[in-house]
Amino acid sequence: MDPPPPVRPAGETSQTLDRGLRLLHLVADAPGGLTVTEAANRLGIGRAAVYRLVTPLAGHGMLRRDTDGRLRLGAGVLQLARRAQPLLAEGALPALRRLAEQAGATAHLTVVEGGEGVALAVVEPSWTSFHVAYRTGARHPLERGAAGQAILAGRTGAAGPVSTVGELQPGAYGVAAPVLGVPGLEASVGVVALAPLDTDAVGAQVLAAATAVAAALR
Missing domain, CATH: 1.10.10.10 (Winged helix-like DNA-binding domain superfamily/Winged helix DNA-binding domain)
Incomplete structure (x- = not known):
C-alpha cells in the first residue's frame, strides 16, 4: 500500500x-x-x-x-470559461429582457473570447412589428460595432454608452455600454435596431442595464 x-x-x-x-x-x-x-x-x-x-x-x-x-x-482555461458562459447568460437575462422591452430593440450581452466579441445572450422585444435578428454566438471584431467599442472603452475605465450606425449590418443602429466591476469578465450590454435610436434615452437605459448585469454577476 x-x-x-x-x-x-x-x-x-x-x-x-x-x-x-x-x-x-x-x-x-x-x-x-x-x-x-x-x-x-x-x-x-x-x-x-x-x-x-x-x-x-x-x-x-x-x-x-x-x-x-x-x-x-492553456486550453483548460477556455474550457472553464465555456462552462461558465451559461451561468453568465442566465444572470444577465432579467436585465436584458427589461432593456429590450424599454428600448423596443434587440438587447444583447457580448463578451470577449479569443480577442473577438461574442454575443452570449440575446433577447428580442415582444411588442415591436420588426426588430433585428441577432444570433447568439455571432462573432465580430471589437473595433467594429457598439458592443465591441464599448468593451474597448471599458478597458480605459470609460462607462458611458457608445453608439454606431451600420458597422456590423447595413442600416442597423447600435448603442452599448461596458459591464464594469466583474473580475475576469470583459463584456458589454447593448441594443440594436433597424431605425435610429434616441441615444440619450436609450443610452441611459443601456447604462442602467449594464449596471444591473454587473451587480447580478458579482
Whole structure:
C-alpha cells in the first residue's frame, strides 16, 4: 500500500493556491507570455517555486510553455470559461429582457473570447412589428460595432454608452455600454435596431442595464 501523501499546513496550502491563481492572472495579462524568471520576479518568489506552481497547472491544462519556454494560458482555461458562459447568460437575462422591452430593440450581452466579441445572450422585444435578428454566438471584431467599442472603452475605465450606425449590418443602429466591476469578465450590454435610436434615452437605459448585469454577476 502506498504511503499517504504528506499533510501540508493549511497556511502553506492557502499560500500555494494564492500564488497559483496570481500566476494565472499574470500570464493572462501578458499577451506575449511570461518567462519563468519574469513570473518569479513579479510574484516575489524563486524560480524553483514557480516551477512547482507550473507543473500542476500545466497538468490540468491551465498553463502551457511555448517553444520559447514562455508561459501561456492553456486550453483548460477556455474550457472553464465555456462552462461558465451559461451561468453568465442566465444572470444577465432579467436585465436584458427589461432593456429590450424599454428600448423596443434587440438587447444583447457580448463578451470577449479569443480577442473577438461574442454575443452570449440575446433577447428580442415582444411588442415591436420588426426588430433585428441577432444570433447568439455571432462573432465580430471589437473595433467594429457598439458592443465591441464599448468593451474597448471599458478597458480605459470609460462607462458611458457608445453608439454606431451600420458597422456590423447595413442600416442597423447600435448603442452599448461596458459591464464594469466583474473580475475576469470583459463584456458589454447593448441594443440594436433597424431605425435610429434616441441615444440619450436609450443610452441611459443601456447604462442602467449594464449596471444591473454587473451587480447580478458579482
